[in-house]
Amino acid sequence: MSQPTIESILQEKRLFPPSPEFSQNAHIKSQEDYQKLYDTAKADPEAFWAELAEKELHWFQKWDTVLDWQPPFGKWFVGGKINISYNCLDRHLTTWRKNKAALIWEGEPGDSRTLTYAQLHREVCQFANVLKELGVVKGDRVGIYMPMIPEAAIAMLACARIGAPHTVVFGGFSSEALRDRLIDGQVKLVVTADGGWRKDAIVPLKEQVDKALADNSAPTVTDVLVVKRTGQNIEMEVGRDHWWHELQHTVSADCPAEPMDSEDMLFILYTSGSTGKPKGVVHTTGGYNLYTHITTKWIFDLQDTDVYWCTADVGWITGHSYIVYGPLSNGATTLMYEGAPRASNPGCFWDVIEKYGVTIFYTAPTAIRAFIKMGEAIPNTRNMSSLRLLGTVGEPINPEAWMWYHRVIGGERCPIVDTWWQTETGGIMITPLPGAIPTKPGSATRPFPGIIADIVDLDGNPVGDNSGGYLVVKHPWPSMLRTVYGDSDRFRRTYWEHIPPKDGQYLYFAGDGARRDEDGYFWVMGRVDDVISVAGHRLGTMEIESALVSHPAVAEAAVVGKPDEVKGEEVYAFVTLEGSYTPSKELEKELKDHVVKEIGAIARPGEIRFTDGMPKTRSGKIMRRLLRSLAAGEEVKGDTSTLEDRTVLDKLRGGA
Ligand code: WT7
Numbered sequence: 001m002s003q004p005t006i007e008s009i010l011q012e013k014r015l016f017p018p019s020p021e022f023s024q025n026a027h028i029k030s031q032e033d034y035q036k037l038y039d040t041a042k043a044d045p046e047a048f049w050a051e052l053a054e055k056e057l058h059w060f061q062k063w064d065t066v067l068d069w070q071p072p073f074g075k076w077f078v079g080g081k082i083n084i085s086y087n088c089l090d091r092h093l094t095t096w097r098k099n100k101a102a103l104i105w106e107g108e109p110g111d112s113r114t115l116t117y118a119q120l121h122r123e124v125c126q127f128a129n130v131l132k133e134l135g136v137v138k139g140d141r142v143g144i145y146m147p148m149i150p151e152a153a154i155a156m157l158a159c160a161r162i163g164a165p166h167t168v169v170f171g172g173f174s175s176e177a178l179r180d181r182l183i184d185g186q187v188k189l190v191v192t193a194d195g196g197w198r199k200d201a202i203v204p205l206k207e208q209v210d211k212a213l214a215d216n217s218a219p220t221v222t223d224v225l226v227v228k229r230t231g232q233n234i235e236m237e238v239g240r241d242h243w244w245h246e247l248q249h250t251v252s253a254d255c256p257a258e259p260m261d262s263e264d265m266l267f268i269l270y271t272s273g274s275t276g277k278p279k280g281v282v283h284t285t286g287g288y289n290l291y292t293h294i295t296t297k298w299i300f301d302l303q304d305t306d307v308y309w310c311t312a313d314v315g316w317i318t319g320h321s322y323i324v325y326g327p328l329s330n331g332a333t334t335l336m337y338e339g340a341p342r343a344s345n346p347g348c349f350w351d352v353i354e355k356y357g358v359t360i361f362y363t364a365p366t367a368i369r370a371f372i373k374m375g376e377a378i379p380n381t382r383n384m385s386s387l388r389l390l391g392t393v394g395e396p397i398n399p400e401a402w403m404w405y406h407r408v409i410g411g412e413r414c415p416i417v418d419t420w421w422q423t424e425t426g427g428i429m430i431t432p433l434p435g436a437i438p439t440k441p442g443s444a445t446r447p448f449p450g451i452i453a454d455i456v457d458l459d460g461n462p463v464g465d466n467s468g469g470y471l472v473v474k475h476p477w478p479s480m481l482r483t484v485y486g487d488s489d490r491f492r493r494t495y496w497e498h499i500p501p502k503d504g505q506y507l508y509f510a511g512d513g514a515r516r517d518e519d520g521y522f523w524v525m526g527r528v529d530d531v532i533s534v535a536g537h538r539l540g541t542m543e544i545e546s547a548l549v550s551h552p553a554v555a556e557a558a559v560v561g562k563p564d565e566v567k568g569e570e571v572y573a574f575v576t577l578e579g580s581y582t583p584s585k586e587l588e589k590e591l592k593d594h595v596v597k598e599i600g601a602i603a604r605p606g607e608i609r610f611t612d613g614m615p616k617t618r619s620g621k622i623m624r625r626l627l628r629s630l631a632a633g634e635e636v637k638g639d640t641s642t643l644e645d646r647t648v649l650d651k652l653r654g655g656a
Helices: 020-025 031-043 045-056 084-088 117-133 150-162 175-184 205-216 244-248 286-299 317-329 348-356 365-374 399-409 488-497 541-549 585-599 624-631 646-654
Strands: 065-070 073-078 101-106 112-116 141-145 166-168 187-193 196-198 201-203 223-227 241-243 265-270 280-284 307-310 333-337 360-363 389-393 416-419 453-456 468-473 508-516 522-527 532-534 537-539 554-564 568-577 607-610
Touching: 031 045, 045 065, 045 073, 045 286, 073 286, 084 150, 084 286, 084 317, 101 117, 101 150, 101 348, 112 117, 117 150, 117 244, 141 150, 141 175, 141 205, 150 166, 150 187, 150 265, 150 317, 150 333, 175 187, 175 205, 187 205, 205 223, 223 244, 241 244, 265 317, 280 286, 286 317, 307 317, 307 348, 317 333, 333 348, 365 399, 365 554, 389 399, 399 416, 399 541, 453 508, 468 522, 488 508, 522 541, 532 554, 537 541, 541 554, 541 568, 541 585, 554 624, 568 585, 568 624, 585 607, 624 646
Parallel strands: 101 333, 141 166, 141 187, 166 265, 187 223, 223 241, 307 333, 307 360, 360 389, 389 416, 532 568, 568 607
Antiparallel strands: 065 073, 101 112, 196 201, 265 280, 453 468, 468 508, 508 522, 532 537, 554 568
């Protein structure tokens, strides 16, 4: 009997090729160039990566073995010596980039700072020396719990410089979430700030650290290094807590980068946890440096004149790979913004683009949908003609949101790179190369050269074109996660055993459902845990949600399965309306009919529940697990500590 896969029902036919000017100036200029790279890499992945590693990075010592693959454990550039902080900083100082802006920073209250490569290097060296003074040695873990200020990136680069793996914990997480991660990562020192600005208020970071450490509850932590950001009053515990600005002037600005083994741990990052207990994803040095370097260069088509802005927080993998390491390794100008769109300034992103002449803008579908809801009058009053390339990451983007992004933000001239990847993959895996691959709204398009992706059934058999199935990666890649910190069993179970090895080949299972169309384009349909099973049909959430969002009244939609005696499950939709619409029975019927018209009767929602907001993780992913319990009328169980706004859940529970 054939294994259940996932049916695909969405039809999207629009095609957007890059302009000839864009392609001519791009690193990868045509489909043929892409295909050549892809084929070369596929024929001999190790040779492909080795050549790039040699050409693109500085090694203190060359590797002996490109790939040591003891499935599911991979090691890259074994025997090589490298330091990612050196590749991000030192090597640019002997070039004209020495005085180029490395980091442009804009604070929420409107203060700003620009650090050249030379200045950033100096601060990183001082920071590293302070860490050393406080007893941090190679191999010690350092926790970073910071607002979006330059010192967050400086702290990361300083850790990398001395070989102390960092674990960045998102500054919006609670003291409990912080404590769990400090304990799990056996962290020795925590870097934090007195506070940070978010939506016109101060987030009391140091106070959260104090709570996390109270009663010696994270006993491995001996010291806390505090950066002054807001200047509010905080408690400083004598012997444990230290001000960065006081120690900065007591150390030298000379700190050579430690030659690290390619496979030395660079960082642990806990996944955002939309599906339960966070996992400490382990990344190492050489392979991660190479993969984030080359993906940043080709996918964002970085040129020396670009001002590149990724709106993620450094607490997520996107911030690690595509604010800090990837851009700086390329000698680019990376922009960091402390704030978030807020009632007092819903247009702040567009102000930043106008002020700095941002050319490349990378954000998340959840943000785009929020902008759509606020109305296009806001971006339309700003001059954003500097933009030349847009990107999205984090979730499937609904085709209508893609079209809005293309038209309103991109002025119909900017390619959009819809980048599919994960904390675990370290870097972008499926994506257009913007000068080469024509885009289709809602598709992440083709695998990056060197990435062998496929769609299979539960036995690991390829499902063929236009059938839904499980997204897998078939060959190890340089920035793959090495393990789950302290739990290699969980690593094996989660990623490598769900779909068993096929003919001796291990398949990395990403947890996503997807389909590949006749042009080889991938369409990610959402997490397989979220699949809805209606009368024997297994439907991904993304396609039904996209159908709903294509109705003018709908700003955001989340669908889940509600248990049904006859059909197994029925489609239950949570819908947030555009500002000018109000809930009504008529509208509910109209939306159900709209889904039928767009994708067919099988997907017709049994019920639609209007809501002002969706329960989301701090990184903006809808927590469908919670919505499923609500739809079923059950008590909401499981971890809710990563929720962005608890009141949304309370309101939904209360039936308001
Ligand atoms: C999951 C990974 C990668 C950095 C941010 C999220 C979903 C991510 C896309 C995309 C469709 C996407 C997947 C993936 N996802 N990007 N372009 N299209 N889905 O990292 O928290 O580790 O989440 O995000 O479901 O598995 P993460």
